[in-house]
Structures are given as structure tokens and as C-alpha cells.
Amino acid sequence: MDTRPTFYQEITNMMYATHGDPISTCIQCGTCSGTCPVVEFMDHTPRDLIGMIRADLKDEVLASNTYWYCASCFHCNVRCPAHIDIADLMYTLKRYSIWKNQYPEGLIGPTFAETFVKMILSGGRSYEPVLAPAYIFNYGLQGFLNEALTATGLLLKGRIPVLPPRIKRLDNFRRMVGHIIPASNLVGEAK
Amino acid sequence: MSEKVGVYICHCGANIAGVVDVAALSHWAGELPDVAVARDYKFMCSSLGQELIEKDIQELGLTRVVVAACSPHLHEATFRNCCKRAGLNPYLFEMASIREQVSWVTANKTVALEKSKALISGAVHRVIHNQALEPIIVDINPNVLVVGGGITGIQAALEIADAGYHVYLVEREPSIGGHMAQFDKTFPTLDCSACILTPKMFSAGTHPNITLLTWSEVEKVDGYVGNFTVKVRQKARKVNTELCTGCGICEQKCPKKVIDTVFEAGMGLRKAVYTPFPQAVPKYPVMDVQNCTFFQKGTCKACEKFCPTGAIDFKQEDKVVSFDVGNIILATGWDLFDCRRIPQYGYGRLANVYNSLEFERLSNAAGPTGGKVILRDGVTVPQSVGIIHCVGSRDKNYNPYCSAICCMQSLKFAHLVKEKTGAQVYNFYIDIRTPLKAYDEFYQHILETDETRFVRGKVAEVTDAARLPGEEGKLIIQVEDTLIGKQRRIPVDMVILSAGLEPRHDAKEVAKLFGIGCSADQWFIERHPKLDPVATMTEGVFVAGVCQGPKDIPLSVTQGAAAAARVIGLVNRKQVSLEPVRASVNAEQCSGCRICNNQCPFNAISFLVDKGVSEINPALCQGCGTCVAACPAGAITGSHYTNAQILSQIEGILEVELGQREAVPA
Numbered sequence: 001m002d003t004r005p006t007f008y009q010e011i012t013n014m015m016y017a018t019h020g021d022p023i024s025t026c027i028q029c030g031t032c033s034g035t036c037p038v039v040e041f042m043d044h045t046p047r048d049l050i051g052m053i054r055a056d057l058k059d060e061v062l063a064s065n066t067y068w069y070c071a072s073c074f075h076c077n078v079r080c081p082a083h084i085d086i087a088d089l090m091y092t093l094k095r096y097s098i099w100k101n102q103y104p105e106g107l108i109g110p111t112f113a114e115t116f117v118k119m120i121l122s123g124g125r126s127y128e129p130v131l132a133p134a135y136i137f138n139y140g141l142q143g144f145l146n147e148a149l150t151a152t153g154l155l156l157k158g159r160i161p162v163l164p165p166r167i168k169r170l171d172n173f174r175r176m177v178g179h180i181i182p183a184s185n186l187v188g189e190a191k
Numbered sequence: 192m193s194e195k196v197g198v199y200i201c202h203c204g205a206n207i208a209g210v211v212d213v214a215a216l217s218h219w220a221g222e223l224p225d226v227a228v229a230r231d232y233k234f235m236c237s238s239l240g241q242e243l244i245e246k247d248i249q250e251l252g253l254t255r256v257v258v259a260a261c262s263p264h265l266h267e268a269t270f271r272n273c274c275k276r277a278g279l280n281p282y283l284f285e286m287a288s289i290r291e292q293v294s295w296v297t298a299n300k301t302v303a304l305e306k307s308k309a310l311i312s313g314a315v316h317r318v319i320h321n322q323a324l325e326p327i328i329v330d331i332n333p334n335v336l337v338v339g340g341g342i343t344g345i346q347a348a349l350e351i352a353d354a355g356y357h358v359y360l361v362e363r364e365p366s367i368g369g370h371m372a373q374f375d376k377t378f379p380t381l382d383c384s385a386c387i388l389t390p391k392m393f394s395a396g397t398h399p400n401i402t403l404l405t406w407s408e409v410e411k412v413d414g415y416v417g418n419f420t421v422k423v424r425q426k427a428r429k430v431n432t433e434l435c436t437g438c439g440i441c442e443q444k445c446p447k448k449v450i451d452t453v454f455e456a457g458m459g460l461r462k463a464v465y466t467p468f469p470q471a472v473p474k475y476p477v478m479d480v481q482n483c484t485f486f487q488k489g490t491c492k493a494c495e496k497f498c499p500t501g502a503i504d505f506k507q508e509d510k511v512v513s514f515d516v517g518n519i520i521l522a523t524g525w526d527l528f529d530c531r532r533i534p535q536y537g538y539g540r541l542a543n544v545y546n547s548l549e550f551e552r553l554s555n556a557a558g559p560t561g562g563k564v565i566l567r568d569g570v571t572v573p574q575s576v577g578i579i580h581c582v583g584s585r586d587k588n589y590n591p592y593c594s595a596i597c598c599m600q601s602l603k604f605a606h607l608v609k610e611k612t613g614a615q616v617y618n619f620y621i622d623i624r625t626p627l628k629a630y631d632e633f634y635q636h637i638l639e640t641d642e643t644r645f646v647r648g649k650v651a652e653v654t655d656a657a658r659l660p661g662e663e664g665k666l667i668i669q670v671e672d673t674l675i676g677k678q679r680r681i682p683v684d685m686v687i688l689s690a691g692l693e694p695r696h697d698a699k700e701v702a703k704l705f706g707i708g709c710s711a712d713q714w715f716i717e718r719h720p721k722l723d724p725v726a727t728m729t730e731g732v733f734v735a736g737v738c739q740g741p742k743d744i745p746l747s748v749t750q751g752a753a754a755a756a757r758v759i760g761l762v763n764r765k766q767v768s769l770e771p772v773r774a775s776v777n778a779e780q781c782s783g784c785r786i787c788n789n790q791c792p793f794n795a796i797s798f799l800v801d802k803g804v805s806e807i808n809p810a811l812c813q814g815c816g817t818c819v820a821a822c823p824a825g826a827i828t829g830s831h832y833t834n835a836q837i838l839s840q841i842e843g844i845l846e847v848e849l850g851q852r853e854a855v856p857a
Contacts, residue, residue, distance in 0.1 A: 021587075027585070027621060027622075029648065029649035029673070030648035030651075030671030030672075030673040031649045031651055031671075032671075033648075033651075033671035033673075034648060034650065034652070034670045034671040034678055035651040035669075036678070039671075039678045044676065045671055045673075045677070045678070047671060047673060047676075079535070079588070079651065081581075081587055081649065083587045
């Protein structure tokens with residue numbers, strides 16, 4: 001007998017410590033998708049995605065753009081009648097997807113997420129001048145110029161620090177993160 | 192002292208035997224001191240199991256019996272009767288719960304066996320100290336109190352009154368009839384609600400065996416099954432009911448108009464002196480002192496001037512009446528979920544969002560619009576109507592339970608809207624639940640004939656903020672149509688929220704008043720959810736209708752009648768035997784400190800001034816044990832719970848050596 005956990009079990013396990021109730025309690029009412037402000041850009045609605053996870057449709061879920069488009073507004077969480085932490089489910093799927101190195105081509109989400117985590121692990125804080133250029137060319141040259149103009153403005157007003165900030169005891173912090181996220185290979189790289 | 196104890200261990204099929212090694216257990220029990228025989232059997236509660244015990248009592252001369260099986264809650268009475276049949280006093284029997292407290296709570300066979308041994312050892316030690324007791328026989332007062340004059344209470348009252356017993360029907364509002372009187376049609380057959388209800392109201396109002404106490408509330412309940420004393424506060428109507436003929440002139444002449452938030456659900460007006468609706472029973476009006484011009488400003492008295500019989504009595508005060516009853520039926524009903532708690536549905540903010548009771552009044556031919564379904568502006572007929580199911584129900588943010596009536600109610604609304612306006616109707620549902628007789632037929636009928644669009648999805652929000660063309664001036668319902676997996680925005684003119692049922696806001700206090708329990712949702716708790724749905728854990732107090740949990744009219748009527756049947760059965764017996772578990776004071780040890788006197792929740796303890804000691808009235812005592820614990824001299828003993836019994840049981844439990852085990856992971 002195959003004792004490896006199914007995709008559904010893996011996702012459930014990864015969500016074990018979240019605030020919400022397990023996704024097995026979803027009644028497929030669609031409150032989340034009805035509420036979602038960015039649902040029109042998603043190829044599957046959040047409710048649909050929960051159904052797909054419960055059906056163990058791993059490849060279809062990992063090929064979906066839904067969770068990369070989640071804006072983390074947490075409106076679905078507030079309204080969910082089953083108290084499922086849907087926004088956190090989206091984060092879980094992002095982590096899983098990066099962990100398995102399996103996500104749709106051409107999405108800025110995975111690149112952004114990976115850059116962000118690496119940057120946090122290297123300095124302990126977010127630093128926009130490094131974060132932005134890493135994925136900004138996805139919008140083409142015009143997009144880059146627009147962003148650069150905004151960034152310069154912010155820099156002049158003192159809204160963006162000139163030098164990357166660093167926190168104390170970075171090693172402890174990295175070890176801590178390594179315990180939490182399965183993408184621990186990133187921790188190694190960052191060192 | 193040599194008692195002969197028989198120990199019987201039940202397999203309960205695989206319920207116990209699947210976890211506990213019953214053979215080893217019965218072998219071990221056979222070796223205990225004083226145990227004459229120990230046996231295990233598949234089902235002790237079966238007639239064969241009981242015969243086994245009876246045979247042993249007679250043939251082996253057992254003087255004590257211990258059964259290790261389920262909870263005493265379930266089968267203590269069964270085995271007590273079994274002992275009685277074999278000639279053994281039923282109180283010389285003891286039960287050890289090795290199902291609820293052992294096999295159902297662990298899968299670990301080692302600890303299960305150890306704990307079973309401990310419980311049996313405790314029971315054996317205790318049973319030796321048990322004393323033979325005789326039940327206390329008391330008379331039953333044939334009068335009955337029914338609290339709540341909705342359809343459930345009316346049904347119960349009529350059944351009991353027809354059986355020839357006297358009923359006091361207490362209702363908080365000015366008229367009986369309850370929520371059903373507010374409805375226009377009733378599902379699934381669309382009977383006119385008033386047509387089927389008012390004859391029953393009239394019967395209840397005129398029945399010689401029914402004393403109607405409307406505009407009244409129960410204040411105090413004392414006593415026990417068969418002998419309750421009830422105090423009821425009759426709020427001042429400011430109308431002398433002996434003179435009033437119910438002509439309605441006072442109501443006509445009253446110049447003060449008030450929004451009726453109770454009967455008309457805020458949709459219509461009433462006067463300051465009023466009967467809630469023309470068919471009200473009793474016909475006597477009540478005066479709303481908060482809004483009466485005379486009471487607020489000191490002038491007016493129009494009602495008094497015009498009353499042809501001089502029945503208006505501004506000086507009338509609340510009256511507290513007291514009477515004795517033998518049994519009580521609670522049928523206190525429900526409150527509607529307050530839709531304001533879900534701000535995204537816009538109720539109370541967007542004018543044309545209605546709750547279900549408001550729509551009932553809107554569609555009622557006797558309602559404020561004469562049955563015309565129109566928007567709040569009072570003229571516009573809606574072209575499209577959205578009906579939202581499960582509002583406040585099946586939602587952990589509000590009420591987690593299903594309110595049971597909303598699906599059918601929403602289908603009824605869909606039909607009524609279509610019939611009265613021809614509007615396009617949308618039903619937004621999560622699941623359609625039509626489980627009772629002819630209910631699904633009604634659903635099929637709506638599907639076939641009414642052109643109602645069914646959208647499967649819980650509505651995310653109702654808004655008046657137009658975003659797309661065609662949405663201006665409309666209410667937009669934003670929802671995921673889960674069957675196509677797409678978010679939709681559906682513009683409509685009117686939204687009806689099918690709000691759920693909630694326990695009465697004061698259900699907890701009422702439960703306390705009558706000495707019964709409330710569930711976590713605050714519905715009254717029945718004795719057994721399946722097999723004893725109208726009795727409660729308090730003898731002589733019954734529950735019926737929605738106060739016990741959400742249900743529709745047919746089920747409420749059924750429960751009302753069921754509770755009445757239970758009461759009639761009890762009253763017919765004329766006497767009831769009470770458990771002889773009672774406290775008694777040892778006069779020689781009593782110092783007369785009177786600490787116990789105020790502790791007793793049943794007022795059963797009185798102080799004998801001449802003897803200088805306290806005394807307990809065994810008929811009032813319920814054996815709760817409060818005084819036993821309170822007595823500083825240890826002068827009070829609770830029979831069947833004596834110190835000797837409890838201490839020896841603890842000793843017995845501790846005698847069994849429990850093995851070391853790992854800490855249970857949190």
C-alpha cells in the first residue's frame with residue numbers, strides 16, 4: 001500500500017497550524033469567490049480550487065494561476081461561513097508550488113515571491129530597490145521606466161532607504177524561518 | 192457482614208467487547224471479595240441478559256447486583272426493574288459505566304481494562320453500603336401550565352383541555368396566535384395561514400377548560416412534578432376585561448399612531464391602545480403606556496371618553512396571580528435572526544432589502560399593503576426579486592445550525608412574488624433542503640411552472656453601487672454561481688433575506704426559571720434527541736415546538752400534541768413515584784446554625800424554632816446534595832449518596848493499581 005500522503009493531505013497538513021478550520025469543512029457555498037475582488041483574473045475560483053484539492057487534482061491545481069493572483073485582502077476570510085482561512089490557503093499553495101518548483105510559465109508571482117524571500121533571508125528586511133528590478137522587466141521597457149520614475153520620487157521624499165537595512169542576529173532569524181517554511185533550500189542559498 | 196454480590200459485564204455487541212477484554216474482566220471480578228458470581232454476556236439489557244440476573248438472584252441468593260455496561264442514564268432503570276422482579280430491592284443495585292467512560296473514549300486495550308477494573312471495584316465496594324429504599328409516592332395535580340400561545344402551545348392546550356383537564360395558557364403578547372398569525376400562506380400546500388389558525392385560536396379562547404392569561408409572563412416556579420406552584424405576572428392592560436366588549440372604538444379614536452415592530456414586523460402602524468390584529472384572541476385591547484399620549488403628556492383620554500362601557504382603566508396595575516399545576520409545557524417559540532448583523536446584505540441600510548417576516552406581512556392580504564408586493568416607496572411593483580437563503584444560518588460567523596424552514600419558505604416566497612407581480616425571481620441557495628412530506632413536490636412545482644432562476648451560491652454582498660451598465664438604480668447581488676464557477680452580478684429591484692430562526696433572546700433565563708437546560712445554541716434540551724424529544728431532564732417539564740430547535744408548523748403541532756399526550760398520560764396515573772434520593776437531618780447532630788436553610792434551591796428546609804433544629808420536607812427535597820455539603824456539623828445525610836457509599840466507592844477505585852503510562856499528547 002502506498003503510504004505517501006496524498007496532495008489533499010499534504011495541503012491539509014501544511015495548513016494545520018493556521019487559524020481557520022480545515023478545508024474539509026468547506027460547504028462549497030462560493031462566498032469566497034463571490035467576494036473576491038480579483039476573481040475575474042483567476043482561471044479557477046477559490047471555491048473551485050478547494051474542490052480540486054479535495055479531489056487530489058494536484059497537477060491542475062499547480063497549473064492554476066488562482067493563488068498567484070490572490071491580493072491577500074482577506075475579505076473571503078472575514079465572510080467564510082465555515083471559518084476557513086482561505087487567504088492562508090493561497091499562501092500555502094504558493095509555498096507548496098515553489099517547494100515543488102512547479103508553477104505556470106510567465107507569472108510574476110513565483111519570481112516575486114522567491115526574490116522576496118531570498119531578500120528577507122539575506123538582510124531580515126524588505127528593500128525595494130533590490131526587490132523591484134528583479135521582476136520588473138516582465139512589464140517591458142515602458143513599465144520599467146514608469147516604475148523607475150516612481151521610485152526616484154519616493155527616494156527623494158525619503159520613502160525608500162538608500163542602503164539595504166539589516167537586522168541583528170540574522171543567523172537565528174534564518175534558522176527560525178527554516179523551521180517554518182518547507183522552502184528551506186532557499187535558506188541555504190541565501191547563506 | 193457477608194453480602195453476596197453478582198457482577199455482570201456487558202459486551203454491548205462490539206461497543207464494549209471491541210476494546211475491553213470482557214472475559215478477563217469477568218474472571219478478575221469473580222475473585223473480588225464478597226463477589227459470589229461474575230459473568231459476561233453479549234447484551235445484558237436484552238430479555239435473556241436480564242433473565243440471567245434474575246435467575247442468579249433467586250438461585251444463588253444474591254443480595255447485591257453490579258452491572259458494568261453503559262451509562263446509568265440509559266439502563267439503570269432497566270436493571271433496577273430487573274432486580275425488583277427477582278425480589279431484590281432496586282436500590283441494592285449499582286451500575287459501572289464502562290462504555291461511555293471507557294470503551295468509547297479510548298482504543299487502548301490495556302488502559303481500558305485497567306479503568307474498567309477500577310470502576311467495577313468502586314461499584315462493588317459501594318453496593319455493599321447501599322441501603323434498601325422505597326420510592327416516594329406523590330399525587331399529581333391535574334392542572335397544566337402551557338407557556339407560549341403560538342400554534343404549538345395552542346395545540347398542546349387544546350389536546351389537554353379536550354381530555355378533560357384544566358390548562359393555564361400563558362402568552363407574553365396581547366393575543367395568542369404567535370408567528371403563524373403573521374403569515375399569509377403556509378407551505379407546501381399554500382393554505383391560508385389565518386384560515387387554519389383562527390379556528391384553533393377561537394377554540395382555545397372559549398374552551399371551558401382553558402384559562403387564557405395573555406399579556407402575562409411567568410415569574411416564579413416552585414415545586415416538583417405533580418406539584419408546581421406558579422406565579423404569573425399579568426401586565427396591566429389598562430382595560431377592564433370584565434367590562435370590555437372588544438368593540439374596537441378605543442382603537443379607532445386613539446389619535447396616536449405607532450410603528451408596530453412586533454406583529455407587523457415594522458411594516459405597519461398601530462394605535463397606542465390596540466389589538467394586534469382583528470382576529471386577536473382575546474379580543475380585549477392593551478394600552479401601550481410608553482406611547483400613550485395620556486401617560487406621556489397627561490392629556491387626551493380619548494379612549495376613555497368614547498368607550499361605551501367605561502372599560503378603560505388608567506389606574507390598573509400589574510397583577511400577580513398564583514396557582515398550582517402538576518405539569519408544565521414550554522412552547523416559547525423563536526426570534527427572527529437580526530439581518531443587520533450581516534452588514535454586506537444591506538438590511539436596514541438599503542430600503543428594498545426585506546427580511547422574511549417583513550415579506551410575510553407585505554404579501555399578507557390583511558397586511559399593511561393589503562397583500563400588494565410593492566417596494567418601500569409604496570407604489571412601485573418590482574420587476575425582479577432576489578431571494579437569499581441561509582441568512583444567518585449555516586454560518587459559523589452567526590448561527591452554525593440549519594434553520595430548517597428557510598428553503599421551503601423561500602420557495603413559497605418565490606411563488607408568491609411570481610403570482611402577485613410576475614417579476615423575475617432568483618433564488619440564491621447553498622443546498623435546497625425539502626425533506627418532509629410533499630415538500631419536494633412543491634420544489635418540483637416551482638421548478639416546472641414559476642420560471643424562477645435558481646443560482647447555487649451563497650450571496651457575497653448586496654450593493655447599490657452600480658459598476659456595469661444596467662445596474663443603475665438597482666440592487667446588485669454579487670455571488671459566485673458555483674455551478675459554472677463564475678462570479679455574477681445580478682441586478683434586482685427587491686431583495687428578500689430568508690432569515691434564520693433563533694432561540695428567544697431570554698431563552699437562558701426561561702430555562703433557569705423552569706429548571707431545564709439549554710444547548711450551546713440556547714435551544715432547550717430534550718431528555719433524549721431521538722427517543723424522548725419532548726420531555727426534559729426535569730420531571731414534569733416538557734418542551735415543544737421551535738423552542739426545542741428549528742422546525743416548521745407540522746412538526747411544531749406534532750410536538751405540541753406529543754407533549755400533551757405525555758402530560759395526559761402522567762395526569763391519568765394520578766400519582767407519580769419519585770426517586771427516594773432525599774436528604775434528612777440528624778436532629779441530634781444539628782446545631783441549628785441554619786446555614787442549610789438558604790442554600791436549598793427548592794425551599795425544602797425549614798427551621799423548627801421550638802426544637803432548635805432544621806428539618807427537610809422530603810416531598811420538596813430533590814436530593815441535589817447542596818445542604819449535605821453545606822452542613823458544617825455533617826448532620827445531613829443524602830440517602831443513596833451517604834458518606835459511607837461515596838468513600839467506599841473511592842476506596843474501591845483506588846484499590847486497583849493503574850499502570851504507568853505516557854502522558855497524553857496535547
